[in-house]
Amino acid sequence: MASRPTASLRISSARRPFFFLWALPLCLASWASPSWADAPSFTADQATKGKALYQKHCALCHGARLEGEQVSPALTGARFDQMWRGKSASVLSFHLRRMPPEPVDAPGGLGDEIYTNILAFILQTNGLAPGEAALPTDLASLEDVTIPAVEGAAHEPDAPVVAAGQSELLNKLPAVTDAMLRSPSPDDWLLPSRTYDNQTYSPLDQIKKDNVEFLTLAWRAPLRDGTSMPMPLVHAGVMYLLTFPDTALALDASNGQVLWRHRYQPQGSPSSQKMGLALQGDKVFMPTSDLHVLALSAKTGELVWDHKIAPPAAPPKGSRGLPISYQLRSPPLVVGDKVIQGVTASFVPMGGFAVAIDVASGKEAWRFNTIARPGEPNGDS
Secondary structure (H helix, E strand, O other): OOOOOOEEEEEEEOOOOOOOOOOOOOOOOEOOOOOOOOOOOOOHHHHHHHHHHHHHHOHHHHOOOOOOEOOEOOOOHHHHHHHHOOOEHHHHHHHHHHOOOOOOOOOOOOOHHHHHHHHHHHHHHOOOOOOOOOOOOOHHHHOOOEOOOOOOOOOOOOOOOOOOOHHHHHHOOOOEOHHHHHOOOOOOEOOOOOOOOOOOOOOOOOOOOOOHHHOEEEEEEEEOOOOOOOOOEEEOOEEEEEEOOOEEEEEEOOOOOEEEEEEOOOOOOOOOOOOOOEEEEOEEEEEOOOOEEEEEEOOOOOEEEEEEOOOOOOOOEOOOOOEOEEEOOOOOEEEOOEEEEEEEEEOOOOOOEEEEEEOOOOOEEEEEEOOOOOOOOOOOO
16 A cells, blocks of 8 residues: 655644744645535445455555654644645556555555445545445546545645735735844744754744643645755745745745745756755755856746856766766855755765855855865875
């Protein structure tokens, strides 16, 4: 019962309204009450039998309450909504058949009726009510059955930008000043570690030991698959996020609606290991998979400038005979009027380097090599 890994940005809330900025896990679409107008039909008998069959064959990996265990994904709640809603029931049924349940050794070894009863139980657990008509047992018939999406929730990673309410939020967006970066507001998260001394600590105190258990889902919206690990930035109610592949998002931090999206098309394969963006003035600074640093308008996402970082002359092969590989993994760091970007170097004899780019013009101002070159201090050691 394996499923493909997904990414999303999840924002939680407690019973009181607050902003929870110091522990943002990965998972973003506004939440609404479900609607079962076009729900697939299954009988109560199918769901009842499916519950017993699930406990016998599936609970060991996916949890007694479908909550997921270790690498086995949850089959209920937000994960189910993001993965399966809006899709044909045959897709979920196909994945149920992929992995051998306990104690069957071969995928698909339980038989169509058993898998369909388990499917009926999963649907019932996720809020669908049984009816008089039985759920069909063959995949071909299930292709015509759609698991209803949550009303008002967009689960398509490339859902269109939501126009409603965005202009007021973005038009009133103040510029990020040097003073804000040096002493950020408790309501904002302007640097990946919040402050220049990397404290990664929020002074907000609404979340405490005695109420953290009451955190609940406030909103969510899906992201494209990829092992991204960026820290979201938040400024004046707008959340900025770098996600796979080479895509910057601005979202309404109160409900997850996409305010703008900027997708960059790199030369070669996109990297999913970039760790974030930077803010300063009216710009968002974004590293790319092919050694570019982009400056985007914080209000519109439009490109302001594009700086290509030229790697130094290097041999065609690294120290282990592998191809030279430079990457922009760390988020940019804005200090004064310069954007400082580190460049990692995998299997490169001369090592990595850092560049400073002028905030206004996008031109490289200086470069520092992490390994001294011949003729430089300590370069001949």
